[in-house]
Amino acid sequence: MHFAHSTNSTEDNWEPLARHLHEVAELARSFGSKFGGGNAAELAGLLHDLGKYAAAFQEYIRGQRARGVDHASAGAQQVIKLATGINGLVARLLAYAIAGHHGGLPDQHGSAGLDDRLKKQLEPIDAIWRSELQLNAAALLPTPFKPYQGDAAVPERMAFQFAFLGRMLFSCLVDADFLCTEAFYARTEGRQVDRAWPGLAQSIDGLNARFDSYIADKQQHAPNTPLNALRRDILNHVRRKAELPRGVFTLNVPTGGGKTLASLAFALNHAKRHQMDRIVYTIPFTAIIEQTAGIFRNVLGDDVLLEHHSAIELDPSKAQNKAGEEYGIDDGARDGKLRLAAENWAAPIVVTTNVQFFESLFASRGARCRKLHNLANAVIILDEAQTIPLNLLRPCVAALDELVRNYGCTVVLCTATLPALGADRFKGGLVISPDRELAPDPAALHNALRRTTQRLAGTMTDDQLLEDIAQSGTAQALVIVNSRKHALALFERAQQRGIDGLLHLTTRQIAADRRLILADIRQRLVDNVPCVVIATSLVEAGVDLDFPRVWRAEAGLDQVVQAAGRCNREGRAPADASIVTIFKPAEAKPPAEIEALIGDTYRILETHKGDLFAPAAVEAYFGEVHWRLQSDGLDRIKIADADGRKVAAQTMQQFSVSAGQPSFGYRTVGDAFRLIESGMAPVIVPTDAEALDTLAALRGGLPPTAAARRLRNYLVQVPPRERQRMIDNGHVRFVEADRFGEQFAVLETTALYSATSGLRWEDADEFTWGIV
Known part of the structure; x- marks a missing residue:
């Protein structure tokens, strides 16, 4: 008898290998069938642990051998022998998945690449596997598999499509393998694992009824204003569009037009x-x-929704079997259920971040890829779609197109400043027909929802800016500048002037404090008391604030429009009195990337000076941006060369197919594809008992991954040179550097931080170590 998994009990309670392979194959097939990949996923499941038929592996799990053996490469070597032609190409994709089902999808070449795995001399395996496993390598390509037909380079885009298919099949395999292994150990250990979520199909009528009840109550109690009447019209129009076939939609509604609820209504109706x-x-x-x-x-x-992002504490609870493979441990609480759902997005409604979503689509590690097969046949709403980083825009758009084209998805691009991503205006773009705009006439909506007046103020010193605010006659103002350094300097100058209700909000402050400051701002606005906020762009996209006046330092037009969305948001004041002042700071140079976007804005200024916030102006602006970056600026990552140095590269060029043979850089892309590349170094600021207790637990044995998750609300990202200066001056120390290296840098001199100003690393030379 060959075994897949062992326990601390007798072999009677061990899991037979053939049973495990068939169970994984069956579950993987069910996952892959949603996009036509059931045959391929099943074959991967049958072969993924083929190397466990080796006598050496059986000796290892019986404790008769000190070191484990490679049990994944055997299946990879076998699968490529089973098919030729197009099925042979898909078999090569399965070889990546099988070889990487523990360590992650490999590159074709390089250290631990697929090339080496396929040539590797392995322990011989028992031929009995041929009678225990019935393999079918026919019809491996999903049907229909639709190639991209746009004007993008066909070979490059086709290679990307096959690489995407490989990652989706990998997702089917690794999720099925994890779940089956977890189920085996749960049975043998007498545990219950709560992964039960209601299916969307079974819940959809009830969810629509809840939505209708909520909207009816909201509309009944809302004042009968033109704005609320327009919001009702937008909602009704969007819901009617839900009957259209799946595909790509846009929802181009100005800030305050009710995009969030309208997009949810569309998703519910469209899903039904x-x-x-x-x-x-x-x-x-x-x-x-x-x-x-x-x-x-x-x-x-609360019973249908998973909220998955870095600020939510979802510690991984894992154990390992004798083969070193992880499986889940359920703690029986709701937090445990949410943690389990976050692993593979099993909940019917998932609210997540762009970072989680897009980085998972380009990941190589099994833990990040497990969720991907659950994106098939999903409605995907991208809120604030204009925030996709420009240097990753082309691969992100390609991934969205592929989800729609071959995985049964509907994608809604939801924004007040929609970039031109259609194939007719963006190379490799999305297929968006005119009837796919969900809003009723965006240009007319812009005019109907116009709540502000723009003012181009030219160059202003900080004193002139503060005097302008003082002379405006408003006690509530929002000022947004382009850097933390300028925000702090302006805040300190405003303090010297004795401005009432002054608040400072930037990423100098830890997330835990920022939440409290935002809550304070909202309450001050409701209470109509003085509130002058000096902030960076973190308050722009989607943050629900409503100021009577806004001042915005020059930036890209999309950022300026988003800033304007924080002015007279509810339309309570006349548009002529709700002024958005755009100024050029005399004492602060913008970062290089923002300076380039300012240039794009100036190039369309003369034509659209009358209404910079109109859809036509935004469209012209993005046309300038995309034209400027069209060569390689819309697909730019940094990868390590042969000497380990970071060099510029393009995501799409890491995937190629030649003569039916794929050469994919899965790991290279997975390591390099980051939506947020700050170039900063983290400092932990433990401001309360929760943070201090976590650090104590870390020293006492808490796994570092769990500690890192709990401490994310206490981080400030600092320029590396400034962090080193704080380390040199004794203000920052690493927690047990001999164990954790430089992972946990903790602020020791608490006088350098306040919730008001944030972390003042510039003052590191002025404090004596240990002052608190």
Whole structure:
């Protein structure tokens, strides 16, 4: 008898290998069948642990051999022998998945690459596997598999499509393997694993009824204003569009037009119409994800929604079997259920970040890829779609197109400043027909929802800016500048002037304090008391604030429009009195990337000076941006060369197919594809008992991954040179560097931090170590 998994009990309670392979194959097939990949996923499941038929592996799990053996490469070597032609190409994709089902999808070449794995001399395996496993290598390519037909380079895009298919099949395999292994150990250990979520199809009527009830109550109690009447019209129009076939949609509604609820209504109605499995709502920043998730819970309840982002504590609870393979441990609490659902997005409604969503689509590690097969047949709403980083825009658009083209998804690009991503204006873009705009006439909506007046103020010193605010006659003002350094300097100058109700909000402050400051701002606005906020762009996209006046330092037009969305948001004041002042700071140079976007804005200024916030102006602006970056600026990552140095590269060029042989850089892309490349170094600022207790637990044995998750609300990202200066001066120390290296840098001199100003690393030379 050959075994897949062992226990501390007798072999009677061990898991037979053939049973495990068939169970994984069956589950993987069910996952892959949603996009036509059932045959291929099943074959991967049957072969993934083929190397466990080796006598050496059986000796190892029986404790008769000190070291384990490679049990994944055997299946990879076998699968490529089973098929030729197009099936042979898919078999090569399966070889990547099988070889990487523990360590992650490999590159074709390089250290531990697939080339080496396929040539590796392995321990011989028992020929009995041929009678225990019935392999079918026919019809491996999903049918129909639709190639991209746009004007993008065909070989490059086709290679990307096959690489995407390989990652989706990998997702089917690794999730099935994990779940089957978890189920075996749960049975043998007498545990219950709660992964039960209601299916969207079974819940959809009730969810629509909850939505209708919520909207009816909201409309009944809302004042009968032109703005609320327009919001009702937008909502009704969007819901009618849900009957259209799946595909790519846009929802181009100005800020305050009710995009969040309208997009949720569309997703619910569209999912019911087309029997879709899941709704995934992606949001650019954690600052607004909690706001949106809270709205959804109020509307739909808490029993169908998973909120997955870095600020949510979902510690991985894992054990390992004798083969070193991980499986889950359920703690029986709701937090445990949410943690389990976060592993593979099993919940019917998922609210997550762009980082989680897009980085998973380009990941190589099994833990990040497990969720991907659950995106098939989903409604995907991208809130604030304009925030996709420009240097990753082309591969992100290609991934969205592929989800729609071959995986049964509907994608909604939801924004007040929609970039031109259609194939007619963007190389390799999305197929968006005119009837796919969900809003009723965006240009007319812009005019109807115009609540502000723009003012181009030219160059202003900080004193002139503060005097301008003082002379405006408003006690509530929002000022947004382009850097933390300028925000702090302006805040300190405003303090010297004795401005009432002054607040400072940037990423100098830890996330835990930023949430409290935002809550304070909202309450001050409601209470109509003085509130002058000096902030960076973190308050722009999607943050629900409503100021009577806004001042915005020059930036890209999309950022300026988003800033304007924080002015007179509810339309209570006349547009002529709700002024958005755009100024050029005399004492602060913008970062290089923002300076380039300012140039793009100036190039369309003369034509659109009358209304910079109109859809036509935004469209012209993105046309300038995309034209400027068209060569390689829309697909730019940094990868390590042969000498380990970081060099510029393109994501799409890491995948190629020649003569039916794929050469994919899965690991290279997975390691390099990051939506947020700050170039900063983290410092932990333990401001309360929770942070201090976590650090104590870390020293006492808490796994570092768990500690890192708990401490994410206490981080400030600092320029590396400034962090080193604080280390040199004794203000920052690493927690047990001999164990954790430089992973946990903790602020020791607490006088350098306040919730008001944040972390003042510039003052590191002025403090004596140990002053608290």
